[in-house]
Amino acid sequence: MTTVTTRTVAYPADGLTMSGHLALPGGTGPRPAVLIGPEGMGLSDVERRRAEALAELGYVALAFDLHGGRYLEDPEEMLARCLPLLADPGRMRGIGRAALDALRTEGRVDPGRIAAIGYGTGGAVALELGRDGVDLRAIGTVNALTTGRPGEAARIRCPVWAGVGSEDPIMASAQREAFVAEMRAADVDWRLVVYGGALHAFHHPPVDHSTPPGTGHHARHARRAWRDIVALLAECLPVTE
Template sequence: MTAVTTRTVEYPADGLTMVGHLALPAGADRRPAVLIGPEGPGVDDVPRRRADALAELGYVALAFDIHGGRWFTDPEEMLARCMPLLADPDRMRDIGFAALDVLRAEPRTDPDRIAAIGYGTGGAIAVELGRAGVELRAIATVNGLFTGRPGEAKNIHCPVWAGVGSEDPIQPPAQREAFTAEMQAAGVDWRLVTYGGALHAFHHPITRTDQKLLPGVGYHPRHAERAWRDVVDLLAECMPIGSIMGA
């Protein structure tokens, strides 16, 4: 593992002051960079640790915010914030664009090698950046399989990887099929991995005692590890660190 430097970054988006977590690998050279979007409740230590883990692998990583520094423990409050957001592609794009501007402004970022990954609402935002025509090297979304406006998926010019739990009632088979049909019709290089027996947010450990869960939400440690490896493999395929990692 290489030494990682982290810092909190504040920036405006969606009428809020967002609070992101930026992780930088050792060295001073430019590196491929990754946006990391959080689950619906917001940014907690889980996406921060993901950013740190990617920085250890040699990437610049920004865990971006979606709620102005807030983390929702009450799922009803979270849904009241997220559902209108998920229904408004322009708002999702604005949140993603603002985070992208922060990542591009970091001197360590190679602006020609940026990927977007995300979970739930953050994953939907990652895909929406692709639909908006942002030049990304890869997109990954876990539990964020939402269809966009008709025809806009043709603007995605990079591989899209998606993951979902087989028992996820929030992302049921019909929703998954609509998402993959959209990708296929647009000629996108897409993959969908279904993790058997997993619920919604299967990748997110329960880290707080005050956290309330929606029905159909549950952590699956084995599949969480597998999904993370799948995302890392996608990044290695599309944005290899190469000689930086001694390859």
């Protein structure tokens, strides 16, 4: 197992000072890199641990921030910030591009080999980077079957993997169908995995504060979704010594 080092990275975005979590694998040479976007509540130890797990596999990983260093435990406060953000592709792209710029300043990053993954709002940001034509090797999202502006999915230049719970009331069947139609119309290399019996945010471990209705952890599917994301990266962004 490679030795992982971490540090906090501050950078401006969306009128805020963001505080991302950077994880670096051992060694000195350039490595492929992964952006990790958090759920709407914001950057937490869940995404920090995932960045570190990817660094153990040899990736430079940056778990990016959505709320200027804040974690929004109150569902109403979270929705008040995230719903306008999700309705504004330009803002999402700005947040994603700022995080991407912060990642690229790390000297260990191979700038031509970057992927973006994310959960909920952070996954929507990853998708908008693709729709904005950013050069990514892969996009992976969980609970983020958002659709974009008409025709802009044709700018996506990499495979897209998406996972969703079958019982997710936020990403329900109509949302899934719209996402699939958009990907098909744009001739994107896409995959959609529906995890039977899972709710929204099924990947996220239980938390000690209130959460929006329709959310719930599903341990077995959470493990499966993580394995699927790691497999996507291994296919599209292999680590080579």
